[in-house]
Each structure stands twice: as structure tokens, then as C-alpha cells.
Amino acid sequence: MTGTESKQGVRATLRARxxxxxxxxxxxxxxxxxxxxxLELAAAARPVAGADGPLVALSxxxxxxxPPTAALNTALRAAGWQVLVPITLxxxxxxxxxxxxxxxxxLGTAAPARADLALIPGLAVDHHGTRLGQGGGxxxxxxxxxxxxxxxAVLLHPGEHTSATLPREPHDQPVSTVLTAEGxxxxxxxx
Numbered sequence: 498m499t500g501t502e503s504k505q506g507v508r509a510t511l512r513a514r515x516x517x518x519x520x521x522x523x524x525x526x527x528x529x530x531x532x533x534x535x536l537e538l539a540a541a542a543r544p545v546a547g548a549d550g551p552l553v554a555l556s557x558x559x560x561x562x563x564p565p566t567a568a569l570n571t572a573l574r575a576a577g578w579q580v581l582v583p584i585t586l587x588x589x590x591x592x593x594x595x596x597x598x599x600x601x602x603x604l605g606t607a608a609p610a611r612a613d614l615a616l617i618p619g620l621a622v623d624h625h626g627t628r629l630g631q632g633g634g635x636x637x638x639x640x641x642x643x644x645x646x647x648x649x650a651v652l653l654h655p656g657e658h659t660s661a662t663l664p665r666e667p668h669d670q671p672v673s674t675v676l677t678a679e680g681x682x683x684x685x686x687x688x
Contacts (some may be wrong), residue, residue, distance in 0.1 A: 626684030
């Protein structure tokens with residue numbers, strides 16, 4: 498079995514599990530908890546050296562089965578952060594726009610270099626910081642564009658941070674932190 502086939506099988510299992518977990522969660526309470534915890538992470542983030550203007554957070558707008566990000570994004574903006582969310586390009590790379598911009602003006606694929614904090618999606622993370630996403634490789638392209646040391650937190654539902662070792666390929670980028678509604682857990686790949 499190849500690493501890709503292995504990942505596909507693991508993803509199918511994790512997606513089914515996610516649907517079960519999401520169905521059992523109080524999404525409103527999780528939204529509020531994630532917002533509070535994200536503000537704690539944001540308070541500890543260091544600004545990009547020499548950067549002018551607001552602190553910048555990469556985030557995203559969650560889909561129905563994902564951990565909710567609406568309150569988190571609102572809280573970051575209320576705290577003075579510029580929140581950038583992705584625009585998926587045809588080749589599955591990510592452009593970015595300011596969440597406050599109603600026109601969703603693209604800022605370019607290099608926008609992550611301005612980030613002081615990255616909050617990203619995933620299906621699971623293991624104790625080594627290996628993140629398994631949806632399979633498009635979008636964030637494997639984005640993470641190398643961050644400046645070294647930028648905190649990267651994957652938002653998961655409680656129970657999706659696994660002690661099992663996830664399949665990993667050379668292009669997979671480790672993450673430093675897992676954020677669930679129940680708390681923040683650093684990985685051994687801390688940035």
C-alpha cells in the first residue's frame with residue numbers, strides 16, 4: 498500500500514468519525530470556547546519583526562462538520578487583528594483576503610508571510626505534529642510561506658487529536674499546536 502492510499506483510507510475513517518463527533522457537540526458552546534482559547538493564543542503571539550499595522554491571523558470559515566470559526570474570527574477582529582481567510586484557486590493553492598473586506602479582494606499567495614498566527618483546518622493531528630487534512634495539499638503549500646516561528650494551530654473537535662501515528666509524506670508540514678473546545682495542546686513539533 499502506498500502512502501497516498503494509506504492516507505485515503507485514514508481520511509475516510511476520520512471523516513466518518515468527524516460527522517459523529519460534530520453531531521454530538523454543542524456547536525454554539527464550542528464556538529465560544531474556541532474563540533476564548535484563540536484569543537489566549539493570539540495574546541501570546543509575537544508580531545512580525547518591523548511590521549506596521551494590526552497583527553495578522555490566518556484563519557478560515559468553517560464548514561458544517563468542522564470546528565466552528567465564526568466566533569473566533571469575530572473575537573480576533575474585535576481584538577484588533579486583521580483576519581485573513583483563504584480563497585481556493587483552481588490548482589488548490591490558496592490566495593487570501595481580509596475577512597473584513599466585503600469585496601474579498603485577493604491579497605496574493607504570499608500573504609501568509611505577514612501572519613503572526615495561523616489557525617488552520619485538519620481532520621486529525623498526531624503527537625508528532627503530523628496533520629492530516631482533506632487531501633488537496635492546500636495548507637502544505639501555505640505553511641512553508643509562513644515566517645519561521647509563526648505559531649500554527651490546527652482546529653479540531655475534541656477526540657480528533659490522536660495518539661496513533663498518522664501517515665506522513667516528505668511534503669507534509671508539522672504543526673505546533675492543536676486547539677479544541679477543550680483546550681490547547683502543543684505538539685512535539687512546536688514552532
